[in-house]
Amino acid sequence: MTTTAIVVCTWSGARGEVLEEAEAALTLGRKVSVALGGELQWLVVGAMPEGGAEIAQRQGVAVLENIEDAKLAGGQADAFVEALAQYCAERSPRLVLFSQGFDTRLVAPRLAGRLGSGVVVNAVDIEAAADSPLKVTASAYGGDTRVVYELAGAEPCIVSLLANAVLPESVEGAASPSVRNVAVDLSSVEERIRVVEAARTEGPRLEDAEIIVSGGRGLSSPDNYKLVEQLAEALGGLPGASRPLVDEGWVDSSRQVGLTGKITRPGLYVAAGISGASQHMAGCGAAKAIVAINTDPDAAIFRYARYGIVGDCLAILPELIRAAKK
Amino acid sequence: MRIVVCVKEVLDPDAVNNYALAGRLEIGDDGKTLTQTTIPQLMNGFDEQAIEAALLLRDAGAECTICVVSVGADPANQLRHASALGADEVVGISSPVAEPDAHVVASLLVAHIRSLGGADLVLCGRQASDDDQGVVPALIGEALGMPVVTVASSVELADTSALRVTRVTPDGDEIVEAAMPAVVTISNEIGDPRYPTAANKLKARRVKPTLVGPDDLSLDADALAPRVLLTQQFVPTVQGNCEFISGDTPAELADRLVARLREDKVLP
Ligand SMILES: Cc1cc2nc3c(=O)[nH]c(=O)nc-3n(C[C@H](O)[C@H](O)[C@H](O)COP(=O)(O)OP(=O)(O)OC[C@H]3O[C@@H](n4cnc5c(N)ncnc54)[C@H](O)[C@@H]3O)c2cc1C
Ligand SMILES: Nc1ncnc2c1ncn2[C@@H]1O[C@H](COP(=O)(O)O)[C@@H](O)[C@H]1O
Numbered sequence: 001m002t003t004t005a006i007v008v009c010t011w012s013g014a015r016g017e018v019l020e021e022a023e024a025a026l027t028l029g030r031k032v033s034v035a036l037g038g039e040l041q042w043l044v045v046g047a048m049p050e051g052g053a054e055i056a057q058r059q060g061v062a063v064l065e066n067i068e069d070a071k072l073a074g075g076q077a078d079a080f081v082e083a084l085a086q087y088c089a090e091r092s093p094r095l096v097l098f099s100q101g102f103d104t105r106l107v108a109p110r111l112a113g114r115l116g117s118g119v120v121v122n123a124v125d126i127e128a129a130a131d132s133p134l135k136v137t138a139s140a141y142g143g144d145t146r147v148v149y150e151l152a153g154a155e156p157c158i159v160s161l162l163a164n165a166v167l168p169e170s171v172e173g174a175a176s177p178s179v180r181n182v183a184v185d186l187s188s189v190e191e192r193i194r195v196v197e198a199a200r201t202e203g204p205r206l207e208d209a210e211i212i213v214s215g216g217r218g219l220s221s222p223d224n225y226k227l228v229e230q231l232a233e234a235l236g237g238l239p240g241a242s243r244p245l246v247d248e249g250w251v252d253s254s255r256q257v258g259l260t261g262k263i264t265r266p267g268l269y270v271a272a273g274i275s276g277a278s279q280h281m282a283g284c285g286a287a288k289a290i291v292a293i294n295t296d297p298d299a300a301i302f303r304y305a306r307y308g309i310v311g312d313c314l315a316i317l318p319e320l321i322r323a324a325k326k
Numbered sequence: 327m328r329i330v331v332c333v334k335e336v337l338d339p340d341a342v343n344n345y346a347l348a349g350r351l352e353i354g355d356d357g358k359t360l361t362q363t364t365i366p367q368l369m370n371g372f373d374e375q376a377i378e379a380a381l382l383l384r385d386a387g388a389e390c391t392i393c394v395v396s397v398g399a400d401p402a403n404q405l406r407h408a409s410a411l412g413a414d415e416v417v418g419i420s421s422p423v424a425e426p427d428a429h430v431v432a433s434l435l436v437a438h439i440r441s442l443g444g445a446d447l448v449l450c451g452r453q454a455s456d457d458d459q460g461v462v463p464a465l466i467g468e469a470l471g472m473p474v475v476t477v478a479s480s481v482e483l484a485d486t487s488a489l490r491v492t493r494v495t496p497d498g499d500e501i502v503e504a505a506m507p508a509v510v511t512i513s514n515e516i517g518d519p520r521y522p523t524a525a526n527k528l529k530a531r532r533v534k535p536t537l538v539g540p541d542d543l544s545l546d547a548d549a550l551a552p553r554v555l556l557t558q559q560f561v562p563t564v565q566g567n568c569e570f571i572s573g574d575t576p577a578e579l580a581d582r583l584v585a586r587l588r589e590d591k592v593l594p
Contacts, residue, residue, distance in 0.1 A: 077474070102496050106476050109428075109461040113468030118429070118553030122458055135557070140457055142339060144346040145559050147358070147457070153429070153553030192473035193504045196490070199497035207496070235593070243514070253479070253494050253515050259458065260514065262496065268592050277343050289592045291583065292568070300347040303566035307586060309579050310570065319580035324593075326584075 004038030005093040006030075007156070008061075009084065011045035011072075011103075019049055023168040025099035025161045026059035028126060030171070032095055035128040041065055041093070043182070045083065046072055056177045058170035064177040071186040077103065078191045081110045083184045088115060088156055090182075095134065097126075098160040108160045116154040124165035134159075142259045142279035163263040164286035202254070204238060206262040211237025211270075212284070214257055215245065218273015218294065218313055222250040227317035228272060234324040237266070240284075242274050258283035270320075272313040276301030293317070327446035327506070329380045330439055331394045331413070332462070333373035335404050339455040341365040351561050358559040369404045372451025376512040378519040379449055379481050381412050388483055393445075395438055397421055397431045402535055410522035410530035422540040427552040428457075432465035437543035439470065447489070448509040452477050460511065467509040475504055479515035 008029040010022040026042060033040040041063040042056050048066055049055075056064045067087065071079040084107070088096065096111070098104045105121060112119035120136040124146065127135040133150040134157050140147045151157040206212060213235065215228035225245065232239040240257040241250070257264055259282040269287035273294065274280060281304055284290065292305035293313045302308045309316060337360065345351040345362055354361045380392045393415040394408035405416035419434050426434070439445050448470070453460030460476070467474035475491045484490040484503050493500045494515050504510075522530070540550070571586065573579035587593040 102477075105460055106464055106474060109459075109464035110468050110474065112461070112553075113429075113432070113465040116548070116553075118427075119461055120459070120554060121461065138459075140559070141337075141342050141346070142455065142458060144342055144351060144561065145353075145360075146562050147556055148558035148560075150555045150557050151553065152555060153551070192508075193475060193502050195500060195502050197499075197501035199493075199495045199500040201497040205496070247514060247518070254496075254498055260452070268587070276347070278346060279339075279343070289587075289590075291587070302568045302570075303564045305566075305568045306592075307583060308568040308570045309583060311576065311579060315576040316579055319576045320584065322577075323580040323584040 004033070004036050005041050005091055006033040006036065006038045006095050006097070007041045007043050007091070007093040008097045008099070009043045009045065010099055011080070019051070019055070020168065021099040021163050022049075023055050023059060024166040025097050026055070026061060027168045028161060028166045029095070029097050030060050032126050032128040032134070036094065036130060038094060039063065042177070043067065043087065045080065053176070057174055060171040060174040061177045063180055065180045065182050067182045067184055069184060069186050071189055074191060074195070075103070076191045076193050076195070077106050077110060078193070079186050079189045080107045081114060082186055082189050084111050085114045086184045087182055093156040096156045096158050100160040100162055104160050108158050112158045115156070117156060117158050118151040118153040119158040120149050120151065121160040122162045123159045124162055126159060139282065142277070143282045143285070144278045164265050206238055206240055206255070206257065206264050209238040209264065209266050211235045211268045212240045212257070212264055212266045213237055213270040213272070214240035214242065214274060214284070215272050216242035216274030217244045219245070220314070222248070224314060225250055227314070227321070230321050231270065231317055231324065234321050235268070237268070240264070242280050271301050271305070272317060274301055275299050276304060327388065327390045328442065328444070329383065329390050329392050329447045329449060330442070330445040331373070331376050331380050331392065331408070331449045332435055332466070333377070333394055333396045333404055333408060334370045334451070334454045335367050335396065335398045335401050336370045336454055336456040337365045338368045339371075346561065353559050353561065358556055360559070367403070369407060370451050370454050372453065372455070372512055372514065374519045375514060375516050376449040376451050377408055377411055377413065379478070379510070379512050379516055381520065383481065383483065384412070386482065391415065393417065393442065395419065395435060397426065397434050405535040406530045406533055407522070409533040410526045411520065412526070416533065416535040417538055418535045419538045420540075423550055423552060425552065425556060427554040428459060428461040428465055429553045430550055432462050432469060433545060433549035434540070434543065435462070436466055436469045437545050437549070438538060441543060444507065446506045448472065448507070450509065450511045452511040452513045463509050463511045470507070470509075472507050472509050473504045474509045474511070475502060476511045477513045478510050479513055481510055
């Protein structure tokens with residue numbers, strides 16, 4: 001008898017990927033596998049992350065699978081797509097669920113194109129029931145709306161789960177998963193994209209920061225961004241920015257928080273002179289506490305904020321820097 | 327060389343955002359379409375920047391034909407804008423499927439590119455600002471057997487047959503080389519798109535986009551079978567519970583906020 005396989009696929013070393021996100025994808029994968037009476041499998045491409053076996057067990061993973069191949073080490077897409085296509089041909093899963101990182105945004109749809117599958121990225125939830133199509137809820141219009149898609153096409157369905165959309169929940173008393181190494185033949189893959197200059201992570205990443213202080217257009221001039229940097233430093237956090245500051249060249253694009261920037265999850269997010277557009281909130285809405293400083297009492301950011309100050313951030317930031325140092 | 331730029335017409339995302347923030351974004355009786363008829367249609371911002379990327383290649387001396395193509399109900403306005411910006415050919419493709427998904431759109435674009443005898447470079451936006459998916463370019467690349475380079479902030483010719491592309495990754499800029507033909511998706515970091523000159527705008531008013539229908543393209547049933555069906559759209563609710571800090575001076579506001587954050591253990 002063949003069982004329905006629900007596969008959560010993650011890979012180590014991927015840019016922007018966080019282990020907690022892999023765990024969130026496993027929680028969602030488990031929900032689908034329970035609904036369909038299937039078996040939850042976790043496919044790790046590349047080296048097994050530290051603590052992987054414990055995560056697999058508390059997420060109720062039945063089979064922990066691993067693909068390792070030297071060709072996958074370069075981190076480019078051709079080898080990944082080929083490896084996953086071979087895997088799917090052999091195992092015929094019902095669903096391949098990725099936890100979304102930068103590279104997933106290319107690998108997931110390319111895999112769908114290769115297999116003739118339907119694909120949805122930016123997913124926040126999946127509803128599954130026996131004998132009916134999977135229903136995937138995804139974020140659209142930068143977060144202003146949610147859309148529900150039904151997936152048709154060849155199996156597996158391919159879904160990429162947005163960061164911070166699902167809270168990991170563990171199961172009690174699950175058996176430890178069986179472990180399987182998956183063999184793929186990548187000898188014919190010649191990566192068509194050659195990295196000439198690799199990206200260099202400069203310092204700590206916004207994705208991992210516990211405290212972020214971000215500035216927006218309300219700062220009104222590039223010089224004032226230093227107030228944001230100083231407050232971030234005083235609080236032991238990192239500075240971020242809304243997209244207009246990047247577009248205007250005030251700050252480097254690695255500072256951008258939002259839909260097309262960093263998806264962060266700090267304990268504290270201070271937004272100074274930021275209006276709270278959905279595309280910005282997509283990158284900080286998961287913060288445990290948001291502090292908003294804005295001259296406009298009706299600014300949208302106050303709807304997301306835990307604490308608000310209606311006022312001029314140029315006057316308040318220097319005082320906050322002082323108060324934070326006390 | 328031939329550069330094909332794929333552009334999508336979308337609802338102005340800022341207008342959608344303003345409606346959403348005002349709590350006035352509504353879904354129609356079909357349960358999936360935004361009802362605001364006053365929201366203007368625009369060219370997807372990243373796609374306008376993809377045209378810019380093509381024009382920058384031309385400015386840098388590349389001899390190229392720039393062909394802008396759009397799948398949509400009535401893309402004439404966007405195509406005229408593309409023409410005013412400097413596109414050599416503008417083509418509208420009408421979909422035989424009422425609600426084409428990314429797969430159907432990609433099939434139509436691919437069939438058109440094939441009918442042109444192929445392309446050396448296919449430029450797309452990194453994602454459409456309505457669905458935010460960024461799936462179409464990857465599907466085009468798979469179907470045409472071309473490598474796909476995503477989220478580019480600059481595209482140059484490395485030599486006559488290869489591209490040098492800077493990608494904006496979460497870890498910083500990455501520079502890659504890819505042999506042509508290739509698909510490249512453009513991000514906002516490429517910079518603001520230029521404005522068309524008044525003279526070109528005037529000239530473009532008379533431009534009639536070439537209209538291509540499914541009969542002009544050879545497509546089988548599978549190519550036109552959607553895989554992803556939009557069944558519902560809704561506006562998520564945001565629960566506000568903001569505690570406003572009051573005070574008479576910036577110093578007082580700052581002290582009270584920091585005290586409150588420490589009290590609530592948000593700050594140590
Ligand atoms: C497809 C797409 C993707 C996008 N991706 C992103 C993204 O990843 N990240 C992102 O940030 N944006 C993104 N955007 C842009 C987004 O829609 C908004 O335009 C942007 O976030 C607005 O930035 P802002 O809040 O700094 O500026 P504004 O919206 O102009 O807001 C400035 C705010 O500052 C306030 N203000 C003015 N003066 C002061 C003062 N002295 N003190 C205090 N407050 C003051 C004003 O009341 C206002 O609320 C995207 C847009 C699209 C269409
Ligand atoms: N209907 C369309 N016509 C032409 N190009 C499109 C269309 N839909 C998507 N694209 C291209 O594919 C990119 C990504 O779109 P999407 O996958 O819908 O987010 C867009 O930025 C366009 O370059």
